[in-house]
Amino acid sequence: DTAVSQTPKYLVTQMGNDKSIKCEQNLGHDTMYWYKQDSKKFLKIMFSYNNKELIINETVPNRFSPKSPDKAHLNLHINSLELGDSAVYFCASSPTSGAVYEQYFGPGTRLTVT
């Protein structure tokens, strides 16, 4: 009965490759998010989708492209991977967008670019 799931959990790849991380939530939520946690442990918002519509798009290189095929899924595709992309990426969901709603996080995907 996993609420927010991500695949893969670990991803090791070489510079220049293209990779995708998948996220699914079974909570019936309307809003999903992608966060990046760097080596200093700060979590930063990257993107947010509400009902498949992009509502948050932080200053992220355009090599990162989110795709939301439906409300329950938000995938992250990364082109031309760079060493600085190494981090843990978290997916999250909330009932809908807005400051008051609880966000539920997935287990994270540790991306290592060599």
Place this chain on the structure above:
Amino acid sequence: KNQVEQSPQSLIILEGKNCTLQCNYTVSPFSNLRWYKQDTGRGPVSLTIMTFSENTKSNGRYTATLDADTKQSSLHITASQLSDSASYICVVTGSSNTGKLIFGQGTTLQVKP
């Protein structure tokens, strides 16, 4: 600039002892403040959420306080257990419709037997 700063960066305590973690923020306008617990290798899990009108909220052995005037919050852990070993992250949300969270860097707590 909207920022959230936490102290101490890390803390070691003995099992059964109490501890208090601090959070200062400069986020404006302010909507709510949350404390999350993040176990190693896991995603953050919410402990408490407080709006500006709330000055204390408890969740079991965790008690959070908020002073919206001084923009400070604390998380008090009572009778610590080994399972409390984790990172504790203070998160502030500004008044917006997007739910954008601003995270502190966390306090790493280690509880020793």
